[in-house]
Amino acid sequence: MxxxxxxxxxxxxxxxxxxxxxxxxxxxxxxxxxxxxxxxxxxxxxxxxxxxxxxxxxxxxxxxxxxxxxxxLVDGEDLRDRLRRSPVTLEELAVIGAGLADALAYVHSLGIIHRDIKPANILLAPVRAGDPLRPKLTDFGIARIIDGTRLTATGTMVGTAAYLSPEQARGSDIGPASDIYSLGLVLLECVKREIEYPGNAVESAVARLHRQPAVPEHLGPEWTQLIRAMTAALPSERPSATAVEAALRSAVASPVSTPGLPAGMDTQVLPAPPARPPQLPGTGDGNGTLRMDPPLPGGASGHTGPPRPGRPPAPSRWPARLRRTGRRTRIAVALAGVALLGAISAGAIALSVPEAPAVVVPYPAVTGSLGEHLKQLQENVQP
Structure with missing residues (x-):
């Protein structure tokens, strides 16, 4: 040509x-x-x-x-010559297949079918030393627009016989699934290093109408399932180019180079920790001991036991705690309040009248222990 x-x-x-x-x-x-x-x-x-x-x-x-x-100009070899020179590993095949599927997804989105996917039309372009080869698809000489003007007579075969899809072999209408079938045969040939349907045009075309491609079981279930799906007899049962690319991209990231998600890497949804009211710093238990929640097992951040009963907000718990305390504690709290009010009053007076002499506010006479505390408080707040 x-x-x-x-x-x-x-x-x-x-x-x-x-x-x-x-x-x-x-x-x-x-x-x-x-x-x-x-x-x-x-x-x-x-x-x-x-x-x-x-x-x-x-x-x-x-x-x-x-x-x-x-x-x-692609300065490299095509996939046919590469297969003759050395085998293609599964890691390389995943990269090559994903790149080809990406290119097919692009042309299929434009309503274009390649119709002649084969190793000789797949060029392997080196990018950088040590990087995987980048596949490039060439020779759209016999492609046609889907539902467009036909450039071939009805009922004729166009393409390379060894890689024709069943619908191409029958001379039927074809679609993007035909390219997926041919790509599946290319992947299979890379694995087996032999053409799946050899022979002349008639022998090769008829053979695929009578038997499915033989996919080696040693490839593992993921590779086997993917190639079998791509080479399904019915076009409707074949995956799209986008789905093939996604499967092969995951194979590139998988340690064992198998299409699909790597084993043990499923996304896990962890339970959210239960909501707990904010804890005031320095909250005591009434006996001068700082109360702290018990540590959670394993360093987790959430409560793993049965649900805790709801507790009222922190301000509403103070009256109940005071009622449970003894008489001495209540007196101490009262003295602290009086001291705080006295300090605030003294500061306000000092700020408002800086020139006036300090005035000592006399406290009422109180007998007993409480009176002694008030006397000490009065002496402490004097300027």
Missing amino acids: ATVYTARDMNLGRSVALKLFDPRLADADELRRQDAEIELLASLNHPGLVTLFDAGADNRIPGEPRPFLTME
């Missing part, structure tokens, strides 16, 4: 990929397909997709126009 060259952009001084279409395929239908690819790629902008820089046609040969695309 086309040949891709490494080229040099002389205006911007950068290396690019130049996709030059074959003039032998430039019939009316193919030209429409090429124009559709150019318009499609020009409208896309996503880090998981190869960026289109420019487009045009080479008309130097009369009657044989050669459309071309100038695209981002």
Whole structure:
């Protein structure tokens, strides 16, 4: 269909990929397909997709126009070559799959189906040394707009036979779920390092109509469940690209690299501590001992026993406490009150009449212990 060259952009001084279409395929239908690819790629902008820089046609040969695309040059290998060179670990596969699912979620939101998801169309771009490879999806040459004008005849197969969805193999209408199926076969191939449905176009297409993909059990239940869901026979039973991305992103964070939430990391809702009235500082028990609540077990901040009966606010508890105290205590409280009033009165007099001599207020004669206390109080408050 086309040949891709490494080229040099002389205006911007950068290396690019130049996709030059074959003039032998430039019939009316193919030209429409090429124009559709150019318009499609020009409208896309996503880090998981190869960026289109420019487009045009080479008309130097009369009657044989050669459309071309100038695209981002991905300095790396594609997933097909990587599988031939070395296996892909589950950690790498989770990163690659999540990036591809994110790109598919973007194009599906625009009403676009790729229709040819396969390892050769997945480029692995290095970002920084030691970082995981970033996948980039390329070759939208046979994509079409959902419910848009068809560029292929009804009942024909378009795509690579080994990665077709069942509905593609039957020549039926397709949707975003078709790309999910193809991506599931790609993930499965990375795990098994072999094509699930090999053979020629007819053999490969018919095989998927008669049996489900064989997913190895050693992958664990999470990976097995995800790939089986992606390759379900009915499109309605397949997850969306967004759901696939979420599952694979969680696999990246999981210690065992399995899709889904890591074991033992479920969010826990802790009970709120019961509301307790504010405690006045220095509150005593009437015997001169500071009362404190008993420590809670395990350093917790809430009461774990049975509910405590409600207590009235702090001010309303003072009359009851005074009634429970003895006669001496009540006298001491009265003396403290008298002392406080005397101090306030003396301070007010001193501030209001600074020049006047201090006046000692005589107290009434009181006999007994109370009288002795009043006498000492009077002597203490004298200037």
